[in-house]
Amino acid sequence: xxxxxxxxxxxxxxxxxxxxxxxxxxxxxxxxxxxxxxxxxxxxxxxxxxxxxxxxxxxxxxxxxxxxxxxxxxxxxxxxxxxxxxxxxxxxxxxxxxxxxxxxxxxxxxxxxxxxxxxxxxxxxxxxxxxxxxxxxxxxxxxxxxxxxxxxxxxxxxxxxxxxxxxxxxxxxxxxxxxxxxxxxxxxxxxxxxxxxxxxxxxxxxxxxxxxxxxxxxxxxxxxxxxxxxxxxxxxxxxxxxxxxxxxxxxxxxxxxxxxxxxxxxxxxxxxxxxxxxxxxxxxxxxxxxxxxxxxxxxxxxxxxxxxxxxxxxxxxxxxxxxxxxxxxxxxxxxxxxxxxxxxxxxxxxxxxxxxxxxxxxxxxxxxxxxxxxxxxxxxxxxxxxxxxxxxxxxxxxxxxxxxxxxxxxxxxxxxxxxxxxxxxxxxxxxxxxxxxxxxxxxxxxxxxxxxxxxxxxxxxxxxxxxxxxxxxxxxxxxxxxxxxxxxxxxxxxxxxxxxxxxxxxxxxxxxxxxxxxxxxxxxxxxxxxxxxxxxxxxxxxxxxxxxxxxxxxxxxxxxxxxxxxxxxxxxxxxxxxxxxxxx
Amino acid sequence: xxxxxxxxxxxxxxxxxxxxxxxxxxxxxxxxxxxxxxxxxxxxxxxxxxxxxxxxxxxxxxxxxxxxxxxxxxxxxxxxxxxxxxxxxxxxxxxxxxxxxxxxxxxxxxxxxxxxxxxxxxxxxxxxxxxxxxxxxxxxxxxxxxxxxxxxxxxxxxxxxxxxxxxxxxxxxxx
Numbered sequence: 049x050x051x052x053x054x055x056x057x058x059x060x061x062x063x064x065x066x067x068x069x070x071x072x073x074x075x076x077x078x079x080x081x082x083x084x085x086x087x088x089x090x091x092x093x094x095x096x097x098x099x100x101x102x103x104x105x106x107x108x109x110x111x112x113x114x115x116x117x118x119x120x121x122x123x124x125x126x127x128x129x130x131x132x133x134x135x136x137x138x139x140x141x142x143x144x145x146x147x148x149x150x151x152x153x154x155x156x157x158x159x160x161x162x163x164x165x166x167x168x169x170x171x172x173x174x175x176x177x178x179x180x181x182x183x184x185x186x187x188x189x190x191x192x193x194x195x196x197x198x199x200x201x202x203x204x205x206x207x208x209x210x211x212x213x214x215x216x217x218x219x220x221x222x223x224x225x226x227x228x229x230x231x232x233x234x235x236x237x238x239x240x241x242x243x244x245x246x247x248x249x250x251x252x253x254x255x256x257x258x259x260x261x262x263x264x265x266x267x268x269x270x271x272x273x274x275x276x277x278x279x280x281x282x283x284x285x286x287x288x289x290x291x292x293x294x295x296x297x298x299x300x301x302x303x304x305x306x307x308x309x310x311x312x313x314x315x316x317x318x319x320x321x322x323x324x325x326x327x328x329x330x331x332x333x334x335x336x337x338x339x340x341x342x343x344x345x346x347x348x349x350x351x352x353x354x355x356x357x358x359x360x361x362x363x364x365x366x367x368x369x370x371x372x373x374x375x376x377x378x379x380x381x382x383x384x385x386x387x388x389x390x391x392x393x394x395x396x397x398x399x400x401x402x403x404x405x406x407x408x409x410x411x412x413x414x415x416x417x418x419x420x421x422x423x424x425x426x427x428x429x430x431x432x433x434x435x436x437x438x439x440x441x442x443x444x445x446x447x448x449x450x451x452x453x454x455x456x457x458x459x460x461x462x463x464x465x466x467x468x469x470x471x472x473x474x475x476x477x478x479x480x481x482x483x484x485x486x487x488x489x490x491x492x493x494x495x496x497x498x499x500x501x502x503x504x505x506x507x508x509x510x511x512x513x514x515x516x517x518x519x520x521x522x523x524x525x526x527x528x529x530x531x532x533x534x535x536x537x538x539x540x541x542x543x544x545x546x547x548x549x550x551x552x553x554x555x556x557x558x559x560x561x562x563x564x565x566x567x568x569x570x571x572x573x574x575x576x577x578x579x580x581x582x583x584x585x586x587x588x589x590x591x592x593x594x595x596x597x598x599x600x601x602x603x604x605x606x607x608x609x610x611x612x613x614x615x616x617x618x619x620x621x622x623x624x625x626x627x628x629x630x631x632x
Numbered sequence: 633x634x635x636x637x638x639x640x641x642x643x644x645x646x647x648x649x650x651x652x653x654x655x656x657x658x659x660x661x662x663x664x665x666x667x668x669x670x671x672x673x674x675x676x677x678x679x680x681x682x683x684x685x686x687x688x689x690x691x692x693x694x695x696x697x698x699x700x701x702x703x704x705x706x707x708x709x710x711x712x713x714x715x716x717x718x719x720x721x722x723x724x725x726x727x728x729x730x731x732x733x734x735x736x737x738x739x740x741x742x743x744x745x746x747x748x749x750x751x752x753x754x755x756x757x758x759x760x761x762x763x764x765x766x767x768x769x770x771x772x773x774x775x776x777x778x779x780x781x782x783x784x785x786x787x788x789x790x791x792x793x794x795x796x797x798x799x800x801x802x803x804x805x806x807x
Contacts, residue, residue, distance in 0.1 A: 056767070056792050057774040066800060067768070074768045076746045077679055078670070 094242060094249055094287075097303040142218025149212025156204025163201060241295070242304070248286065249306075254297070255281035261293035270295075524557040525629040526550060535620020537577060541612045546624050549609050556601030557628050565631060569593025572625040575606060581613040593628055602626070647703040650694075658697070662690055665707065668780040669714045671766035675754070676718035679747065685721060689714045708782025752802045759787075760795030767792055 054061030055068075243250045251261070253270060260269050263285075274283045292305035331339065528550040530543045560567050572590035575583050586603045593599070613620075643664070649657035669689050673682045692713055700709055753761050762781075766772045772780070778788045 053789075053793060056796060057789055059773060067796065070749065070768050070799075071771065073742060073746050074749060074765075075771065076743045077674060077750065077769050078667070078771065 094244075095305055095307045096242070137224055138218040138221045139223050142215045142221075144215070145211040145218060146215025149208045149210065149215055152208030153205050153212060154208075156201045156206075156208055158201070159204060160201025241297070241302070249291075251283075251285040251287055251291075251293075253283040253285070253295070257283075257295055257297050259293060259295040259302075261285060262291065263288060264290040522558050522561050523632045524554050524561055525632050526554060526557060526626060527629070528624055528626045531572070531623040531625065533620065533622045535577070535616065535618060535622075537611065537613055537616050537620040537622075542577070542620075542622055545609065545611050546622075549606075550626060552605050553602045553626060556598045556605065559601070560595050560598045561631050564595070567593065567595055567598075568628055568630045569595075570625055570627045571599065571602065572623065573603070573606060574621060574623045575609075577611050577613060577616075577620045577622060579613055579616050579619060581611045583607045583609050583611075584619065589623065590625070598628070643706075644703045647697075647700070647706045651697050651700060651703070653698075655694075658694055661706070665710055665780060667770040667772060668707070668766060668777075669710060671770040671772070672711050672714040672762055672781075673718050674750075674769060675758075675762040675765040676715065677721050679750070681721065685717055686714075689717050692717070705782065707780040711781045749799075749803065752799060755802065756795055756798055760791050760798065763788055763791035764795040764799060 055064050240252050241254075243252050253274075258270055260267060261273065270283065273285060277283065277285070287306075289306045293303075295302040295304070528546055530546050533539045533542060557567075569592035570590065571588060571593055574587045574589050576585035578584045583606060586606050588599055588603065591599060643661075646657045646660050646664075650661055666686065669686050670682055673685045673689070677685055689710070693710055696713075697706075700706060753764060756764070763777060763783075766777045766781075767774070774788045774792060775785065777783070778785045781788075783791075
């Protein structure tokens with residue numbers, strides 16, 4: 049019993065007869081196995097060819113065992129001629145077509161002639177009415193104004209040509225020879241010719257069938273077989289894979305033989321609809337054409353108007369763009385390399401005042417000492433200046449001290465205050481004081497009043513033409529002299545620096561001169577230079593000028609100065625005087 | 633009870649590839665598991681419907697294989713889909729029609745007898761019926777059944793033994 053369980057488990061033991069019988073019986077339900085058995089029984093397939101009029105007109109491949117019937121038609125829609133069909137005799141009806149064509153054509157000619165005559169009368173009437181003699185200009189094919197009846201004649205003529213040509217061709221075709229019908233019984237309507245049972249083919253021949261069969265090496269006619277094995281009018285022959293033969297049923301000839309089966313196409317385990325994951329994206333030809341035409345149409349449109357552009361349509365006048373503050377795009381600038389900033393900064397740093405050339409050598413040495421790395425120093429200063437927001441500038445404007453505009457701007461090594469002061473000027477709304485540079489027009493003056501830019505606030509509308517007008521320049525005259533220096537700083541370097549920086553104070557004096565042209569005097573400053581070169585304290589020792597704005601302005605500027613302090617170990621006090629001598 | 637035999641490494645690789653969208657790998661899985669799915673369906677649905685149902689089962693599996701979390705559970709997962717599909721088939725309200733399955737067979741006698749045995753098989757409990765169909769109809773051995781359905785070897789052995797005993801009684805009692 050245990051061995052039988054093993055067989056039931058994995059077929060390892062002796063077979064259990066009951067289980068083995070069940071296996072054999074139930075295996076028919078396993079579809080895969082059933083097909084395998086059929087293939088094993090049928091290494092070859094029956095191939096039947098139908099011959100008509102001397103040509104093989106069709107072939108029937110039998111991949112699976114089934115019956116093949118002969119008669120008026122096969123089950124698989126291969127039709128057989130049984131001798132009653134005759135070829136078409138085109139000569140028979142040719143005269144009829146010829147006569148019909150002639151009749152239609154002649155009627156068309158008549159209709160056309162009638163229309164022509166009617167048109168001629170109409171043309172004469174028109175001429176008589178108009179009193180013109182232009183008959184030569186009217187042709188017969190000109191459209192008749194009262195209707196298009198003349199076209200009917202032409203249509204009839206052309207339509208009549210069809211049966212006319214058919215009739216002529218029919219008459220020229222030789223009459224077909226009448227087929228000889230064989231006396232006797234015609235092919236049956238339906239008769240199982242080839243029958244398959246249990247994988248074996250049988251040839252079931254009707255009484256009137258003729259032909260020859262080869263069963264391997266032996267060959268015999270159907271008449272011989274019928275005499276020997278026939279049962280009445282029926283003959284049934286068991287075929288083997290080597291069998292082949294020629295059968296004549298009615299007027300149809302059948303050739304048959306067994307052949308190796310055509311390779312079975314591999315069945316796709318996955319339904320075809322799921323094989324291609326992109327099937328839903330497949331485009332039909334109509335959709336593809338539609339998309340392509342849309343692509344060309346829209347793509348061309350956008351390419352023309354978007355990429356190429358329409359010349360002359362989007363032109364904006366320079367004056368309008370300038371008024372709106374729109375930066376115009378200039379293609380030429382793209383190709384040009386941007387000017388490097390470093391040389392400019394170096395130039396600015398290299399700007400020197402109009403001092404006599406006698407100290408040129410000393411200044412060169414000082415410049416070399418001070419500006420050992422001017423590029424790096426300048427970049428840092430610019431970065432600090434740029435880091436200041438507009439809000440901070442506006443909010444802290446108005447006076448000296450940390451965080452003021454002067455403190456920020458003049459903290460830069462290249463004296464941006466000078467540059468900005470030269471670039472714009474402000475008319476103070478208070479009319480009493482002159483404020484420093486306020487970028488962007490409106491702002492708050494040093495006294496807390498509202499100020500406006502001289503261009504925007506001065507008139508109702510922007511006067512662009514006046515924009516290039518330059519304001520009258522005032523050139524103040526100043527000179528400086530250095531007094532006592534207490535400390536371990538290099539005195540010559542400090543003196544040279546003061547001389548160089550004194551020109552920066554012109555801005556303060558120049559603004560004061562706008563409202564007080566006769567303003568003159570001398571201010572003596574005492575500054576404290578820290579060990580790192582920064583001005584930590586600015587005191588006014590003497591002030592004969594007597595202008596608070598100049599005093600505060602110059603103090604703020606001086607506080608932004610930097611001095612060389614190489615080797616200094618303690619702060620130094622320096623006293624120097626600046627003489628403001630009025631305008632030149 | 634012997635533990636469940638782990639799937640072969642190649643099969644796990646096939647499942648992984650199929651999960652990543654490789655249709656060829658899924659085709660190999662189909663060839664490997666077609667008999668199991670056919671047997672599971674045959675134990676629950678008419679023989680004439682099994683082929684179509686099997687196609688539907690694999691179509692569903694192909695659609696949802698990306699959601700399969702454990703590659704080694706592909707066989708049991710597929711068997712569950714087949715059982716559910718067979719259950720859905722019976723839930724569908726379709727007009728019944730008399731259909732002689734033996735008419736289309738080349739061996740009508742054998743098929744008639746097989747269907748008769750099948751009727752007795754369908755009276756057995758689900759677990760016995762499914763295991764016996766896989767063994768007798770599909771020709772799978774016990775270890776193969778255990779591997780593909782996810783059952784343990786002991787369960788398969790018990791199902792085969794008890795199911796065969798019950799079937800033998802019914803067949804011998806029916807004669």
